[in-house]
Amino acid sequence: MSESSGPTSPRTPRQSTGGPAKRADMVTIADVARHAGVAVSTVSYVLSGKRAISASTRERVLASVRSLGYHPNAGARALASRRANVIALVLPLRSGMHLPVLMQFATAVVTTARQFDHDVLLMTADEGPGGLRRIAASAMVDGIVLMDVEMHDVRVPLLRDLERPSVLIGFPADPSGLTCVDLDFYRAGAACVEHLAGLGHRTVALLGAPAVVYDRNTGFAHRTRAGFAETAQRHGIAAVAQPCEENFDAVAQELAGLLERQPELSALVVHNEAAVGQVLAALPALGRRVPEDVSVVAICPDEVAERASPALTSVLVPAEEVGRQAVSLLMRKLEEEPVPEGTLLPPRLTVRASTAVAPVGPARRVRTGSPAG
Amino acid sequence: MSESSGPTSPRTPRQSTGGPAKRADMVTIADVARHAGVAVSTVSYVLSGKRAISASTRERVLASVRSLGYHPNAGARALASRRANVIALVLPLRSGMHLPVLMQFATAVVTTARQFDHDVLLMTADEGPGGLRRIAASAMVDGIVLMDVEMHDVRVPLLRDLERPSVLIGFPADPSGLTCVDLDFYRAGAACVEHLAGLGHRTVALLGAPAVVYDRNTGFAHRTRAGFAETAQRHGIAAVAQPCEENFDAVAQELAGLLERQPELSALVVHNEAAVGQVLAALPALGRRVPEDVSVVAICPDEVAERASPALTSVLVPAEEVGRQAVSLLMRKLEEEPVPEGTLLPPRLTVRASTAVAPVGPARRVRTGSPAG
DNA sequence: CGCCGGTTTCGAAGCGCTTCGACTTTCGCC
DNA sequence: GGCGAAAGTCGAAGCGCTTCGAAACCGGCG
Numbered sequence: 001m002s003e004s005s006g007p008t009s010p011r012t013p014r015q016s017t018g019g020p021a022k023r024a025d026m027v028t029i030a031d032v033a034r035h036a037g038v039a040v041s042t043v044s045y046v047l048s049g050k051r052a053i054s055a056s057t058r059e060r061v062l063a064s065v066r067s068l069g070y071h072p073n074a075g076a077r078a079l080a081s082r083r084a085n086v087i088a089l090v091l092p093l094r095s096g097m098h099l100p101v102l103m104q105f106a107t108a109v110v111t112t113a114r115q116f117d118h119d120v121l122l123m124t125a126d127e128g129p130g131g132l133r134r135i136a137a138s139a140m141v142d143g144i145v146l147m148d149v150e151m152h153d154v155r156v157p158l159l160r161d162l163e164r165p166s167v168l169i170g171f172p173a174d175p176s177g178l179t180c181v182d183l184d185f186y187r188a189g190a191a192c193v194e195h196l197a198g199l200g201h202r203t204v205a206l207l208g209a210p211a212v213v214y215d216r217n218t219g220f221a222h223r224t225r226a227g228f229a230e231t232a233q234r235h236g237i238a239a240v241a242q243p244c245e246e247n248f249d250a251v252a253q254e255l256a257g258l259l260e261r262q263p264e265l266s267a268l269v270v271h272n273e274a275a276v277g278q279v280l281a282a283l284p285a286l287g288r289r290v291p292e293d294v295s296v297v298a299i300c301p302d303e304v305a306e307r308a309s310p311a312l313t314s315v316l317v318p319a320e321e322v323g324r325q326a327v328s329l330l331m332r333k334l335e336e337e338p339v340p341e342g343t344l345l346p347p348r349l350t351v352r353a354s355t356a357v358a359p360v361g362p363a364r365r366v367r368t369g370s371p372a373g
Numbered sequence: 374m375s376e377s378s379g380p381t382s383p384r385t386p387r388q389s390t391g392g393p394a395k396r397a398d399m400v401t402i403a404d405v406a407r408h409a410g411v412a413v414s415t416v417s418y419v420l421s422g423k424r425a426i427s428a429s430t431r432e433r434v435l436a437s438v439r440s441l442g443y444h445p446n447a448g449a450r451a452l453a454s455r456r457a458n459v460i461a462l463v464l465p466l467r468s469g470m471h472l473p474v475l476m477q478f479a480t481a482v483v484t485t486a487r488q489f490d491h492d493v494l495l496m497t498a499d500e501g502p503g504g505l506r507r508i509a510a511s512a513m514v515d516g517i518v519l520m521d522v523e524m525h526d527v528r529v530p531l532l533r534d535l536e537r538p539s540v541l542i543g544f545p546a547d548p549s550g551l552t553c554v555d556l557d558f559y560r561a562g563a564a565c566v567e568h569l570a571g572l573g574h575r576t577v578a579l580l581g582a583p584a585v586v587y588d589r590n591t592g593f594a595h596r597t598r599a600g601f602a603e604t605a606q607r608h609g610i611a612a613v614a615q616p617c618e619e620n621f622d623a624v625a626q627e628l629a630g631l632l633e634r635q636p637e638l639s640a641l642v643v644h645n646e647a648a649v650g651q652v653l654a655a656l657p658a659l660g661r662r663v664p665e666d667v668s669v670v671a672i673c674p675d676e677v678a679e680r681a682s683p684a685l686t687s688v689l690v691p692a693e694e695v696g697r698q699a700v701s702l703l704m705r706k707l708e709e710e711p712v713p714e715g716t717l718l719p720p721r722l723t724v725r726a727s728t729a730v731a732p733v734g735p736a737r738r739v740r741t742g743s744p745a746g
Numbered sequence: 747c748g749c750c751g752g753t754t755t756c757g758a759a760g761c762g763c764t765t766c767g768a769c770t771t772t773c774g775c776c
Numbered sequence: 777g778g779c780g781a782a783a784g785t786c787g788a789a790g791c792g793c794t795t796c797g798a799a800a801c802c803g804g805c806g
Binding site: 038039040041042045051052053054057076078079080081082139 | 753754761763
Binding site: 402413414418421445446448451455 | 762764765
């Protein structure tokens with residue numbers, strides 16, 4: 001442990017300058033052309049492949065490119081070709097959306113975009129419609145991927161007649177004329193109920209996102225609830241759904257209330273990553289073992305489900321897949337190919353240790369005090 | 374709950390086209406000039422403020438800008454001015470770095486950059502040095518902010534003689550010639566110990582990041598440990614430090630081992646966001662109450678500390694502040710102003726409910742079975 | 747031998763903006 | 777009343793690239 005507070009303390013501020021680009025080493029396409037003994041346009045065609053170039057010249061040009069370390073100037077290229085080779089990713093950064101999923105998603109978008117030779121400009125939703133307009137009008141990006149779209153999102157009308165293609169993550173109330181991708185949350189909610197029904201549960205509850213998310217009319221929360229409720233009804237299962245805050249005390253209190261009002265409750269669907277841990281911690285305190293007394297199904301990333309104890313049966317939120325799809329769709333739109341308006345990814349339920357067959361008979365453990373029976 | 378599975382099912386794929394930009398409405402600076410009855414250069418000067426323009430002309434030009442909805446073309450501007458007004462943000466996306474902090478940080482970077490009229494290009498570290506070189510050489514960005522720098526980061530030498538300024542989050546082993554920002558983790562570790570020392574604790578333990586993070590020689594983990602260990606020594610406090618995995622069972626096991634080897638242990642410093650919840654869940658199971666039997670100090674975002682039960686005394690990781698600082702420093706470098714090589718942000722410890730004075734005397738509760746004494 | 751079609755390469759005209767130097771006015775002041 | 781400086785505006789030359797039309801070159805055919 002040979003380290004000290006920091007290699008350079010803030011009190012002895014050595015200064016480093018290193019201003020902006022030293023123009024010196026800006027290799028241009030003209031340099032390459034000269035070096036290879038060809039015309040500038042020939043170099044361009046070699047690099048873009050838009051016209052046939054003889055193998056010998058191509059090799060010569062490519063050799064020059066390598067030996068000079070040439071990288072095309074992005075601005076010039078964008079100006080001349082009217083393509084920036086950049087897409088915008090608009091992140092929500094609002095409460096309720098859970099962060100790790102966002103990151104996963106962002107990563108997938110960047111990675112996929114790179115595969116299509118595009119870069120990603122990061123925007124936050126708080127720039128609002130104005131930001132979108134700016135970025136689109138300035139030709140800074142060729143297209144836009146938008147996360148966390150609400151049912152009645154102010155940006156939707158704008159997108160519809162914006163001069164650049166876009167792909168939305170999530171469905172607004174009216175997705176016509178747009179391109180939307182999302183996990184099929186309706187079926188996700190349904191899948192949870194079906195799994196529980198198969199285990200014999202007759203009374204289940206959904207703990208969802210914080211109330212504010214529902215109020216904001218966020219599609220995925222409502223759709224999950226619908227899938228949950230309608231499937232329960234179809235199976236003749238008693239079901240209640242309620243929002244769920246994310247701090248421990250609120251979760252514990254909500255659970256206690258739930259168990260009081262619904263003593264028969266034998267299973268929980270938790271659609272809130274941040275609350276999952278709290279739920280698992282609170283249940284034992286209320287005298288319920290998981291999964292012996294209460295089964296728990298979560299809708300969350302695998303990572304979270306696996307880390308929990310017991311490991312959670314879960315429907316994963318396929319953030320990566322959604323990101324990949326979104327970018328692929330956008331690329332197709334950039335190529336003027338037609339794409340489907342809506343893409344719903346099917347949910348996948350993974351069974352782990354937190355669900356079991358429903359307790360038999362009237363099946364109700366005495367709560368506190370005397371353990372066992 | 375009027376919703377169904379999705380407004381458009383994947384089986385009835387209506388198609389939407391909406392290809393790339395409809396060139397129609399590209400308003401150029403020439404259009405503005407014509408509309409305002411001035412020269413193109415005058416419009417440019419009004420917009421940039423680089424030369425004095427009479428109030429009357431300025432108003433006229435600005436009116437034209439508004440009424441035509443003019444937005445300067447980013448590519449053209451970048452080409453002519455040799456400034457893209459974009460900075461790159463390179464995210465790690467490695468295990469061990471915790472995600473929510475990353476997001477917070479990214480948000481701060483974007484927001485701050487916008488205040489300086491810059492946009493943010495998002496890169497992932499997995500493009501490696503080649504990606505940095507590409508983005509710098511293509512003049513796509515004016516500068517670079519790099520996260521999660523390791524002690525012996527391969528990208529560091531590259532950055533040092535890259536033609537664009539950069540700011541690193543975290544300190545490599547040799548930060549000379551660079552500009553680095555970070556929380557002062559050494560002092561953070563120290564602050565935790567001092568707080569505990571003040572409460573009379575004599576035996577403490579540090580639960581850190583997963584072992585892999587230490588192996589990777591990540592500076593912040595080592596520095597925290599150093600601050601922890603050295604401060605403990607100075608106070609004559611018995612201290613052990615150990616890595617900590619993030620799943621519940623591993624945490625519980627580590628804690629059990631710790632308590633067995635160090636029965637006197639009365640306080641824990643947890644420097645691992647993901648493990649914090651697990652620690653709090655595991656302690657009661659081991660017969661230790663927080664804070665009566667064991668005090669816990671965390672190094673984590675306030676959000677996590679507040680959500681826990683009991684609310685955690687913590688040193689917050691000032692992600693936002695770090696992001697802001699990083700961008701500010703980068704902007705100053707872009708202006709050719711000198712900046713300090715190292716900036717260490719002082720830690721701030723917030724006392725909450727998870728720490729208390731050390732149990733008195735030999736102070737060791739009997740563990741299981743008979744509660745109280 | 748000259749011409750044709752195909753292939754390969756070249757030259758030049760922008761893309762929309764910034765910026766430099768120069769020109770025109772306007773003022774202050776001796 | 778005239779001169780110089782300051783203030784305001786203009787025109788034109790690029791920035792580095794793409795792309796279009798045409799030139800140059802190649803065989804092979806009539």
